[in-house]
Amino acid sequence: MNTYNFTYRTSSILILLFLVFSAANIVNGQTSKQRLSIAANDKKTELANFKSNLVSEYALEKTRLHEVAKQNNWKLKETLASGKKIELQGIGTDGSPLYYETYSDEAGLVSRASTLNTDGMMGLHLDGDGMKVGVWDAGVALSNHIEYTSRLTIGDENADVDPHATRVSGSIISTGLKKDAKGVASMAKIVSHDWTRDKIEVADAAADGLLLSNHSYGIKADRVPDWYFGAYTKVAQDWDKIMYNAPYYLMVTAAGNAQKSRDNETPTYGKTADGFDVLLGFTISKNNITVAGANSDIDKNGNLKSADVSTYSSFGPVDDGRIKPDIAGNGGSVLSTDSASNTSYNTSSGTSMATPGVTGSLLLLQQYNMELYGSYMKAATLKGLALHTADDIDAQGPDYKMGWGIMNSKNAAEVLNNKDFSSHVAEESLENGEEFSFEITANGNETLIASISWTDVESSFINSGELNNTTAALVNDLDIRITKNGQTFLPWKLNAGQANNAATKGDNRVDPFERIEIPNAEGTYTITVSHKGDLVNNAQDFSLIVSGVQMTTCSINAPEDISLEETEASSVNLTWNASEDALYEIQYKEVHQQNWTTEYISVNNFSWNGLLLDTTYSFRLRTFCSQNIASEFSEVATFTFSGEDTVLETLNALSADSEIPFSVYPNPAVDEIQLNVQTSETSVYRIMSTSGVELKMDSATNARINVSDLPSGLYVLQIQDFNVNKSTKFYKY
Incomplete structure (x- = not known):
């Protein structure tokens, strides 16, 4: 058993500060070097071999599709009366035609991402500069729309321009020339593809460092038999395999709009009219994020006042009881770009339009992590962060309608910013037979929340026709527990057999994400991560996120009691009161110089050498309690160097017109x-x-x-x- 004690260490802050300030000269967004770095973490051989298999399967499937479609008089492509496009993409193991359709009906866009944008309430200036996202859809987006022009490139040159793909793309990257049509990541870039070779193209892009892709489509629900609903099929297995072998890549997909379709006559729970158990295809993958549609009321400060699931949004559960959908995007009539002309707009919705809002928000969080810490998060960390910080609608845990709740980009950004102060975010690995544990102290100001997230190995079991088969798709089953004084706190779980009931707490054996909440937490707790059985591949990477904790005893007050302890021929030694676990920034200069010289030190004294007689100097100090949390600077102190007779002359407060220090x-x-x-x-x-x-x-x-x-x-x-x-x-x- 490995035990980790996360007592704060100032040396860690020194290293982190060095990395961040070194990264300050890096242009925002993914550089070629960063893509190579991400790609280096991919399982190259496995991805290449799998892509080769996908290419072979695609060639055989394409030939078979044409033959079987001709025999059965099936249309390969069709435009429905509503204008929605569908296309035959595969044949199920039972011979059923698998048609893809777009999931767009009425409206939806994630809120709170705007709090991260330039001029947003958090002042973060996150707009997706230089970041790239892939969009796969019924066709490609109109590339020359005035809202994004050169920021959208076409990945499939011979594909048809599609209005749905154009609306989805605009929801992510529109500049906002028409204010209400502004995208979530208004300076990001998109590579637009049609859905024909989606798995092959994504495997390629993920191997090259792609972080996120948006898929606002899925299998048409009224053309498959009941056993498909909730079943872990080959398409879900394929996508899980891509994500497992490309650990920084995350697929974001729409849940679908089949809640009222009455397509599943034998759901795992309730009656057909209840709307449960209508997810299918790749929405059921373990490692992706599946997005539901929601109607919500959010105030000007980004706080959720009320929310409910949209009347169209598809419900879980999946057959093994996993929590799907994972999260919800905000609903409402979404104005976005349209393909009728390069200046046209249109409104639409459905989970199709909730999904790009989540995708864009996740992209901004990746950008923020790069700005703060000089690296991107693994997909499991990004997914875990979104589910950890989602707004729980009724404070009773997840459900099969909106998963863990409404996406909250603001909360997620705060957890990243407060890392090592009031939150903990770490990417770890558990080896076979190992147990991971450490102690934390609740800060007493908010609910203590701890979660683990991992990208699981694809399941070797796939359903080939059995109705409501409950075999778990989870392969490596990790467990998180929190203990204190003999009491054990367990994670949330749901029961597919009682799908409309509130979540309970217990041993979760099906989900690759587990979350524990302890309201009114006080004192010290032990977090333990373990696993059941033997781990496939003898190890499992996982991401751990904890919020509501006191990661340091440091006080974010400016240093006080500053004095000159020793003076020599050309130097002075400055001292000040010590703060436990703190790092100090000192800025100093000759009094008439314009620019400060800056140094970071972990002790509460500083030797200033090379001083000249009869020259006046000034300095100021501040305390860092984590990489991003620092005090105000102390009052500016000045002295004229006079050798051993040197004394501090002035302590000029930041408010030079007031003699009373302001706090x-x-x-x-x-x-x-x-x-x-x-x-x-x-x-x-x-x-x-x-x-x-x-x-x-x-x-x-x-x-x-x-x-x-x-x-x-x-x-x-x-x-x-x-x-x-x-x-x-x-x-x-």
Whole structure:
């Protein structure tokens, strides 16, 4: 058994800060070097061999399709009265025709991704610059639409331009020339393909470093027998195999719009009219994200007020009881690009339009992780992050209608930003027979949530015609447990035989994602990850995400009690009060120089060498409690170097016009902050993001400010009153 103690270490912050500031010169988005780095983690031989098999299968299947279609008078392609296109893509093991159709009916687009965009409330400037996503659809998107022009390239040159593909693509990358049609990742790039050779092309792209692909289509539900619904078939197995061999690649697919279709007459639960058990095809893959459609009410601060599943969105469960769909995208009439002309728009919906909102949001989270930590997340981490931070509609765990809840990009970004402060995100590996455990301390301010996510080996079992076969598709069954004082906390699970019941807590034997929640958690807990049986391939990578924890005892206050302890012929030694687990940034210069020299140190003293007699110097300090969480700078201190007689001369506060140091308390804050200075009737406060985006402004007359509506993070508070301008930083839990 391996035991890990995550006591915070300042050396780790030093390394991380070095990596981040070194990466600051890297242009946002995927570079060729980064794609090669991702590709290096792929199982190249397995992917190449599998792609070769797919090519051979495709050639044989294409010939067979034409022959069987002719014998049975099946149409290879068809445009329905609604304008929807369908196409014969395969023949099932029982001889059933498998038609692909687009999943678009009325409307839907994920909310809260806008909080990450430029001018969004989080001030993150995440718009998908240089990021690339693949879109496979009924055809290709119109490439010269004014909303994206050069940012969309065609992967299948002879494919037909399709309005559905154009709407899906616009939902991801439209610039927003027409404001209401702006895409989630408005500066990203798309490679557009038709669905004809989707698995072959994705295997190629994933081997080359593709992170995400969008699939707003699936098997047409009214042309297959009942056993297909919820069944783990070869198409699901194929997609799982691609994702297992390309661990950074994640497929995002629409759940479908068959809730009211009454196509499955023998569901695993309830009556046909109840809408359960209508997922099929690759929506049932273990390693992808399957997106439901939802109607939701979200306030201006990105908080979910209410939500319910859309009337069209397909319900799970799948036959083995796994939680599908995984997550929900926001519904509502979506205005997007249309293929009628390069300036045309149209509204539509269905899970087709909820899915690109999720895909675009996931792309922004990958961009954010690269900006913060200089690397992309594995697909299991990205998927786990989305499910870990989703808005649970009724606080009773997942369900078979909307999975883990509504996608919440804001929450997910906060967990990434707060890594090593109030959250933990790690990519680990469990070897056969090994157990992984470590202790954490709840921060006492929010629910303690811990989850594991892994990209599982494709199942060797595929259903070939048995109705509602419950054989588990899960191969490597990992388990997460949390213990404290003899009490064990278990993950959520669902029961396919009681599909409309609330989730319970117990031993989850079917899902490659497990999540434990402990409300009102206090004190120290032990998290343990283990596995059942023998692991296929003798090991299983997994991603661990924990939120609501205190990862460090560091206090995010600027250093105090700064003094000169020793002076020599050309140097001084500066000291200040120590903060446990902290890293310090010191900036120093000659007083008249414009630019500061910056150094990072893990001890509370600094030797400043090479000083000149009768020269005045200044310096300031701040405390880092994690890579992204830092205090305000201390007051600027100055001194004129006089050898052994050197003394600190001034301590200039950030508010040069006030002799009273300005601060707020409590810091960190939860719902409210109070000022330590008196304010007048004309006082105004502004709360800014650390990148300078103004988030709130109001009167500061009562010296109390409500911050309950702010997401977790670091903020700048400014107080203005005539010529007075004071500022400080505070952290909001």
